Amino acid sequence: MANSDTQSIAILGAGITGLTAAHRLSQRGHRVRVFEQSGRVGGAIRTESTGGWLVEAGPNSLLTGEPAVTALIRELGLNGHVVTARPEARHRYIVRDGRPLALPLTPPALLTSPLFSLNAKVRLLAELLSGRRVRTADLSLEDFIRSHFGQELVDYALNPFVSGVYAGNPRKLSARHAFPKLWQLEQTHGSLLRGQLAVAKARQARHEPAPSIFSFTHGLQTLVHALASRLPAGTLTLGSRLESLVPGARWNVIWNDGEAARTESFDAVIAALPAASLAGLRFGPLGERPLAGLDAIAHPPVSSLFLGFRRDQVAHPLDGFGLLVPAVEQRSTLGILFSSSLFPGRAPDGQVALTVMAGGTRQPELAALPADRLLAAVRGDLTGLLGVKGEAVFQRHTFWPRAIPQYDLGHERHLDSMAACERTYPGLLIGGQARNGISVPACIAAGESLAERAAATL
């Protein structure tokens, strides 16, 4: 075994997963080179700051509770840059019968809430009495939640929530893989509500705060830039698309920098790429594609439309995180984030920022519209749900043709193929949003674990 400082590792992809792994491995003294096809770092994390507006084109906020994230932020010296969501961001609105209604957060609020019918409320409370269930197979998220809470909660709670997280279809998503913590709660407690209460109680006993939402004063790019700026000079190779890998005791990595194909050899390779890029990776002299099956993972398109208005143009108090729209309401938006209510510094004084999400598995054709037609399509929702008047004073449109990987029923075959590929080709490690969870915190934890595993194999 060579000295750790002579070990070299290629990292494919400079999203948050690849950057976290690169940071850890270079800290351990390994020589790291990160290959990124685009001209920028951060992948899905993309912040723009202009004229007092702070636009998050991709992820908007992160959830606390992942220890790897807390430790990384502290270690990067970013604690002073963290902004936690305003207290009113606890409130979320769900659209029912064309009106945004507050999601009840306490048992008394539930009893009086117009969001759910009496039947649904009784069903919700009765879930506390659920016994253990024996599941021999995975099932769709919709079937899973219906079996606990009934159809109304599927339509007016699960469906909009899933649109907000996956922009996906709960009839297709796998309960086991898309929301593993819920699946686990059912295994251990039977009742999901009793399980949640037990988790909260255990957290209080450890004197840990309840999970909360946060970002950074200058947006999520802060994290990306802090990681990238700590890498030794020459680590990042932007504008370099990975084409093929030749496995061996040393791995030959072949990339194209736009002018020519280039090669360099490494002791190990970390692939922190989205599913389609993993699927396209060619291996060995014959150019096999052992991960070609990952092409079957659906990635519905999403458009994010960041809109700025004067405060007096919006009638709604915007006192919350935002609103979510259930599919049964048949509208044009998946949801609207109240971006300037969530965190300070998102809009100039006297103005407000809204982020409209459209498309997803529900209406993929909407996501692909140019900005003016998309704005026209969501206009009715802005006016009808939030009382928006007049034209936006600022706007940014970002189209994500392949936004979020869907952990649909049968996802284990993709997990198996990634695990099998690692076994066939020692020295290769695969991780990130296609494998370890779609949230930024899950990807940071994945980056940490990839670095650990890579260091252990060298």
Ligand SMILES: Cc1cc2nc3c(=O)[nH]c(=O)nc-3n(C[C@H](O)[C@H](O)[C@H](O)COP(=O)(O)OP(=O)(O)OC[C@H]3O[C@@H](n4cnc5c(N)ncnc54)[C@H](O)[C@@H]3O)c2cc1C
């Ligand atoms: C619109 C949107 C909203 C979201 N909202 C949230 C949110 O609010 N909170 C949250 O926690 N998560 C959110 N997410 C999810 C989260 O942002 C992503 O899952 C996460 O950032 C993925 O990180 P990653 O590093 O695994 O992949 P990526 O960020 O996709 O990075 C992969 C990198 O690999 C590069 N690459 C691809 N192919 C090649 C190749 N052949 N050669 C070299 N480089 C290549 C890409 O250019 C990219 O930079 C959102 C995602 C989107 C799209």
